[in-house]
Amino acid sequence: MDGCRAVPGLGHCPGPHGPETRTRSLQHHFDLTGIAIVTSVALLCGLALSRLKQPAIVGYIVAGIVLGPGGFGLVSPSDSISALAELGVLMLLFLVGMELSVKAFQAVWKVALAAVVCQVGLSLLVTGLAGLLLGWPWPRAIVMGFVMALSGTAVAIKMLDDMGELKTETGRVTVGVLIAQDLAFVPLLLITQGMGSGAGLSAAVFAKLVAAMAALGGLVWFLSRRDRLIVPYGDWFKRNHEVIPLAAMAFCFTMAAATGVIGLSAAFGAFAAGFMLGNSDGRALALRATHPIQSVLIVVFFLSIGLMIDLSFVWSHLGEVLLLLFAVTALKSAINVGTLHLLGEPWERAFPAGVIMGSLGEFSFVLAAAGLSIGAIDRNAQQMAVTVIALSWLFSPIWLVSARRFHVLAEGGIGSMRGALKQVYRGEIAMINRVGGAMLRAAAATLDAVLRLLGRR
CATH class of the missing domain: 1.20.1530.20 (Na+/H+ antiporter like fold)
Structure with missing residues (x-):
């Protein structure tokens, strides 16, 4: 090899393209692409969960699910x-x-x-x-x-x-x-x-x-x-x-x-x-x-x-x-x-x-x-x-x-659990009633229109 000595840790002679060879070796041994993907996905998931008012650690768990065998399979334990x-x-x-x-x-x-x-x-x-x-x-x-x-x-x-x-x-x-x-x-x-x-x-x-x-x-x-x-x-x-x-x-x-x-x-x-x-x-x-x-x-x-x-x-x-x-x-x-x-x-x-x-x-x-x-x-x-x-x-x-x-309700006194649940979720119950009523009215109007159309025929 013309007196060239292998570089410790690389196991080969650098040759005229030493830096590129070393970079490829690092890429092989450390899988820099994989590390880049893992860190980027973890960052994105952490930021996303933080925006949703969740601890960032929940995002890291989600990143593991996405990258792991149960997701895209890019990373394995x-x-x-x-x-x-x-x-x-x-x-x-x-x-x-x-x-x-x-x-x-x-x-x-x-x-x-x-x-x-x-x-x-x-x-x-x-x-x-x-x-x-x-x-x-x-x-x-x-x-x-x-x-x-x-x-x-x-x-x-x-x-x-x-x-x-x-x-x-x-x-x-x-x-x-x-x-x-x-x-x-x-x-x-x-x-x-x-x-x-x-x-x-x-x-x-x-x-x-x-x-x-x-x-x-x-x-x-x-x-x-x-x-x-x-x-x-x-x-x-x-x-x-x-x-x-x-x-x-x-x-x-x-x-x-x-x-x-x-x-x-x-x-x-x-x-x-x-x-x-x-x-x-x-x-x-x-x-x-x-x-x-x-x-x-x-x-x-x-x-x-x-x-x-x-x-x-x-x-x-x-x-x-x-x-x-x-x-x-x-x-x-x-x-x-x-x-x-x-x-x-x-x-x-x-x-x-x-x-x-x-x-x-x-x-x-x-x-x-x-x-x-x-x-x-x-x-x-x-x-x-x-x-x-x-x-x-x-x-x-x-x-x-x-x-x-429940905290607001507790300050005013809690009666029965049924009453407490009604008070806590009264907004959702009202919304369900409104949406349900609107859907029923829309269905009734649609049915009426269909019947009229059939009657004309």
Whole structure:
């Protein structure tokens, strides 16, 4: 080859057209066209759902459905996507931890923790009864109960913001319960992972669960007694902004790796890292610096969820999916409203807060995937769970309208449920009556014209 040496990583001699050859090699190895299509479709779907007053993450799920095997088949699940999606889960937990405010949680922690305990317990009761009727093994009933118990934080916060309730007492209670649910996710995940294929919780798994809950409780107590943690070398980081993203990511993944090694789950470490950093003097810098990286990995996570949704499965089980969607949303809302009212919240606060938390949660996806990995649920059950979770977010505009109207109605007092439904949907009922009347009049006029024409003949 006239003394030409192969370039490391390319495996061939560049030759006279080296740059073009390298470009073709990159195109082959990284499939730049595929990456361009995926990112563009994800962007368009995210923007479209944002215009429809939905969280952008719903758009990323839709993009995964469109691009995946159930859509145009341009992208298929792979080990690389799974690995990036797992990093996305860790970054989502890290972000949730950073967003949690101990000070905001302190004001409602008793009600919030009690509400979450009741929500998990009642959800397990519902899925346990369903399991008895349908013949489920008990690990499946438990996993489905955990999936049902958690609410969608992003959807709930957006609904509160759209209703102008985020800074009110209703918003304070709702956000407090959502924070408590995020704190409860790690123990729920540990329980799910520890069940195996029906083997039950061993003493070692129970010890890990107790250790994780003790560590989490101790961390909350420690942070609540201090104004802000001081980040070591904070002044140096402020002068060298370019290293902040790497430092934050290193802290997140180091904590995740450490807790994973000692058996407390990598998810716990990522959440704890975000929780500590979020209650430190470096919170604002870390959030701003890591946001682009977090966004990319979280997009991959929700894209991977869309790739798992099989449209042929949804179509063949459409009746079951819609029935389950309505049943889960209604039951969750009833559990939330009843729990908050029993804990002392007045109806005018409990009702909108409970309805707003009616959608299933982001971490419900993770629990369903964990249930599948240990054999507690099968592929069809996981497919059904993922579909219902995603649709519960898409269903949120209808739930938002209902929540707004029920909120106004609750302030004036609610009589019977029948009367409440008539009041809430009186606009739709009136429109149906008007449209129906117009259609009947048009049909009558058409029939009359036809009869006259026939009579003339």
